[in-house]
Amino acid sequence: MKSILFTFITLCGSIYIANQAPARVVKLIDLADQLKTEFANNYWSEWSQMDMPLLLVGDEREFVFNSEVKDSTFEVNNTNNASRASTFNKHFLATFPLLNSKPTIVVGTPENTNKTPEAWTVTLLHEHFHQLQMNHPNxxxxxxxxxxxxxxxxxxxxxxxxxxxxxxxxxxxxxxxxxxxxxxxxxxxxxxxxxxxxxxxxxxxxxxxxxxxxxxxxxxxxxxxxxxxxxxxxxxxxxxxxxxxxxxxxxxxxxxxxxxxxxxxxxxxxxxxxxxxxxxxxxxxxxxxxxxxxxxxxxxxxxxxxxxxxxxxxxxxx
Structure with a gap:
């Protein structure tokens, strides 16, 4: 009985972790957002005020950052980022209209995009600049x-x-x-x-x-x-x-x-x-x-x- 209970608890814990974005990558996304907040205003004031919608594509699941989710394919709860089973290639790195039809960074993890963590972080700012371009009314x-x-x-x-x-x-x-x-x-x-x-x-x-x-x-x-x-x-x-x-x-x-x-x-x-x-x-x-x-x-x-x-x-x- 104890063995069954231990297995059940372990399985539940594994499911919980699988439904969370990797903590080390979340820290990099937070860092990119901090760099944007700190420096974007030196270039364009509207850039510093703009959100950075992002879909992080993991090996099994993809996670939403900096955006509300209206798509019913995503699971939403109060503790984790909205997520769903991965639909995009885990090596993906691009920006295009997606979440709520707004320009969205769709990106795999640093190792899956063949980038060092520091290079991956500033690449998010490259992609965020594309969001500024795409949000121009013309x-x-x-x-x-x-x-x-x-x-x-x-x-x-x-x-x-x-x-x-x-x-x-x-x-x-x-x-x-x-x-x-x-x-x-x-x-x-x-x-x-x-x-x-x-x-x-x-x-x-x-x-x-x-x-x-x-x-x-x-x-x-x-x-x-x-x-x-x-x-x-x-x-x-x-x-x-x-x-x-x-x-x-x-x-x-x-x-x-x-x-x-x-x-x-x-x-x-x-x-x-x-x-x-x-x-x-x-x-x-x-x-x-x-x-x-x-x-x-x-x-x-x-x-x-x-x-x-x-x-x-x-x-x-x-």
């Missing part, structure tokens, strides 16, 4: 106006657009852009800006209007999100002692900053669009955003004036 109408979807209503065209990644002339011209942008630390930024405008215009001539719109869309959406991710990590390092956390040392965050910068350089200088495909835009856009932050002091105010393009930011306003 986001979807401006996206539709690009006329790049060719009737695709799933959004997959944003990943599968037939950009000429294999074209050698395109690779050569984008490499010229990359080399120029990565020289902004040693050259006068105004000269780098002038060269960048020239090289970007030359790329436009090579690829034509449609592919150029796609390029600009990716720079605006993914490249600048990568730049913001890096900036927030630098903010964290600069104000490390002000952040209440016990998961990471200052050296670990310093190493993360260095790794982020090194990855941009490696992607731009040692790789190519032919190799990285769409991922190349992340580094190229981040490098452009880094330049713009030095040459246009009003870039944050102007960023949302024209969606899915960065050309309007390419001006000297130190």
């Amino acid at each position: 986001y979807y109408s401006a996206q539709k106006a690009l006329n790049l979807d060719k009737g695709d209503q799933t959004g997959m065209w944003m990943l599968n657009h037939p950009f000429p990644y294999e074209d050698e002339k395109v690779n050569l011209q984008m490499k010229k852009m990359a080399i120029n942008l990565t020289s902004s630390g040693s050259m006068d930024p105004s000269i780098v800006l002038q060269n960048h405008k020239k090289e970007k215009a030359a790329l436009h001539e090579i690829i034509g209007d449609e592919h150029y719109k796609y390029l600009n869309m990716q720079l605006w959406q993914e490249g600048y999100a990568r730049f913001i991710e890096i900036e927030i990590t630098n903010d964290w390092l600069d104000h490390f002692d002000e952040i209440k956390q016990d998961q990471f040392t200052k050296i670990e965050i310093e190493n993360l900053v260095n790794e982020q910068q090194e990855q941009i350089i490696i992607h731009l200088k040692q790789s190519s669009p032919k190799e990285l495909k769409r991922v190349y835009f992340y580094a190229l856009g981040a490098a452009e955003a880094s330049l713009i932050s030095k040459t246009n002091r009003n870039w944050k105010q102007e960023y949302f004036e024209n969606l899915f393009t960065t050309d309007h930011l390419l001006k000297l306003n130190p």
Whole structure:
């Protein structure tokens, strides 16, 4: 009888734990929210006031954070995060309309997304920036106006657009852009800006209007999100002692900053669009955003004036 009772208690405990999000990951989500609260207002005031709806996809269950749940497939109680059996791939990392039809971060755990805990934490801020983009009232109408979807209503065209990644002339011209942008630390930024405008215009001539719109869309959406991710990590390092956390040392965050910068350089200088495909835009856009932050002091105010393009930011306003 005692053995049966022990087995029953153990089983109940296992079910209870299975219905809870992993505590170590919950702490990382809380930390990301703290970083947002601390630093987002330095970029856009509305960003700091915005919720961060998130669906954490575990091995067996997925858990809701920072959002009410109206979907009856979720189990809701007073002690745990609303949850249900996992429906998304546990390696997932993306932001799209989901919970209450609002932009939602859908993400697997650090180990399942192949990220260190500290990198995973700031990646949530990258995805949260996508939520800011998607919450803009003109986001979807401006996206539709690009006329790049060719009737695709799933959004997959944003990943599968037939950009000429294999074209050698395109690779050569984008490499010229990359080399120029990565020289902004040693050259006068105004000269780098002038060269960048020239090289970007030359790329436009090579690829034509449609592919150029796609390029600009990716720079605006993914490249600048990568730049913001890096900036927030630098903010964290600069104000490390002000952040209440016990998961990471200052050296670990310093190493993360260095790794982020090194990855941009490696992607731009040692790789190519032919190799990285769409991922190349992340580094190229981040490098452009880094330049713009030095040459246009009003870039944050102007960023949302024209969606899915960065050309309007390419001006000297130190």
